[in-house]
Amino acid sequence: MGKKVYTEKELEQYYDGMKKQHLGPLWYDLGHMVTKEPVHDVEPYLWKWKDIREYALTAGEILEPGKDAERRVVYLQNPSLLERGLVGYGTHTLYAGIQLLLPGEFAPAHQHSQTAIRFIIEGEGAYTAVNGQKVYMERGDLVLTPAWTWHEHKHEGTEPVFWLDGLDVGLVKTMAASFFKPYEDKFYPLKPEENYSNEAFANGSFKKLNETVEPGYPSPIFGYKFDRVEYLLNHMKEEEQDPYDGHAVEYTNPTTGKSADSRVGTMMQKLTPNQHTQAHRHVHSAIYHVLEGEGYTVIDGQKFEWEKGDFFILPPWSYHEHVNTGDTDAFLFSFNDKPVMEKLELEFSEALNENNGYQKVTSTFLPESLNV
Numbered sequence: 001m002g003k004k005v006y007t008e009k010e011l012e013q014y015y016d017g018m019k020k021q022h023l024g025p026l027w028y029d030l031g032h033m034v035t036k037e038p039v040h041d042v043e044p045y046l047w048k049w050k051d052i053r054e055y056a057l058t059a060g061e062i063l064e065p066g067k068d069a070e071r072r073v074v075y076l077q078n079p080s081l082l083e084r085g086l087v088g089y090g091t092h093t094l095y096a097g098i099q100l101l102l103p104g105e106f107a108p109a110h111q112h113s114q115t116a117i118r119f120i121i122e123g124e125g126a127y128t129a130v131n132g133q134k135v136y137m138e139r140g141d142l143v144l145t146p147a148w149t150w151h152e153h154k155h156e157g158t159e160p161v162f163w164l165d166g167l168d169v170g171l172v173k174t175m176a177a178s179f180f181k182p183y184e185d186k187f188y189p190l191k192p193e194e195n196y197s198n199e200a201f202a203n204g205s206f207k208k209l210n211e212t213v214e215p216g217y218p219s220p221i222f223g224y225k226f227d228r229v230e231y232l233l234n235h236m237k238e239e240e241q242d243p244y245d246g247h248a249v250e251y252t253n254p255t256t257g258k259s260a261d262s263r264v265g266t267m268m269q270k271l272t273p274n275q276h277t278q279a280h281r282h283v284h285s286a287i288y289h290v291l292e293g294e295g296y297t298v299i300d301g302q303k304f305e306w307e308k309g310d311f312f313i314l315p316p317w318s319y320h321e322h323v324n325t326g327d328t329d330a331f332l333f334s335f336n337d338k339p340v341m342e343k344l345e346l347e348f349s350e351a352l353n354e355n356n357g358y359q360k361v362t363s364t365f366l367p368e369s370l371n372v
């Protein structure tokens with residue numbers, strides 16, 4: 001059964017006609033759609049804390065939240081994604097912003113379909129109210145404001161407070177599912193108990209006799225204190241370490257045993273002095289914040305040197321390994337899109353097989369402010 005022989009001219013007419021009708025030949029294009037491995041345009045990047053802090057502080061002189069702006073935030077823009085017009089993208093799914101509140105200031109109540117996590121970088125005496133429940137924030141704490149919850153921030157302390165906002169901006173935009181609503185008033189009605197969820201549900205240990213705690217989301221815990229995470233990391237046995245992440249703890253929802261937030265995963269890692277983890281890669285992407293310590297992370301052969309306060313992007317499907325070069329423990333906080341990839345049955349990971357599991361370093365990243 002031979003195929004009809006078309007002349008070159010006939011074929012050209014055929015393909016041109018098809019294109020004009022907005023149709024396409026899969027026999028040419030399958031390889032671009034169903035790629036053998038994840039293909040992406042998310043480049044790794046690193047920002048120095050002293051630069052971000054400076055720009056945030058100047059914003060403190062320029063504008064006031066609740067008056068001139070909904071929030072006073074300097075966000076991390078991944079340059080590789082801005083090329084595609086993706087404003088506010090850290091990775092293709094995740095956003096990171098650094099929010100500043102000065103003493104006495106507030107950021108008004110609102111809700112949105114994006115889910116948000118907060119990680120406190122500097123300062124104390126500020127709280128986030130989640131559906132009216134005040135959660136006070138101190139350095140190293142994680143605070144959740146899950147999708148659709150009403151949330152506001154207020155600062156009752158005496159020094160500036162800085163925290164990281166992590167939202168699934170890119171994901172929600174791709175899904176065409178963004179909703180935002182300001183509350184009818186500045187503040188959502190406050191509940192009498194403060195820090196209730198941190199205390200009552202720590203480790204998922206208790207519930208009142210006549211209370212029902214439904215398994216599911218949002219987590220009954222909105223605030224996760226740093227000293228608890230630190231305790232757990234400091235009491236991990238050698239054999240409980242992860243070869244790729246070192247001493248590593250994921251924040252969980254006690255009713256499900258899974259990620260604390262339903263869409264944004266959160267993790268704290270501890271690397272002991274000279275610790276050098278092995279390289280692996282996974283489908284999920286992440287944004288890292290250095291809570292404490294100094295060292296570097298090799299991402300696809302490029303060395304990203306970090307110190308306390310810095311932020312860096314881990315793109316999807318990129319080999320990475322972490323090294324602590326300091327003489328004290330390093331603590332790395334990160335948030336990721338792993339829960340989404342897992343729910344969609346898209347998560348996959350693999351170790352680097354060559355060179356004993358370590359990458360060859362071919363270049364060192366130069367942060368913008370040192371690029372003179």
Ligand code: GTQ
Nearest residue numbers: 071073097098099165167
């Ligand atoms: O504090 O609710 O950085 O809604 C971006 C969007 C912070 C917030 C951000 C937000 C918030």
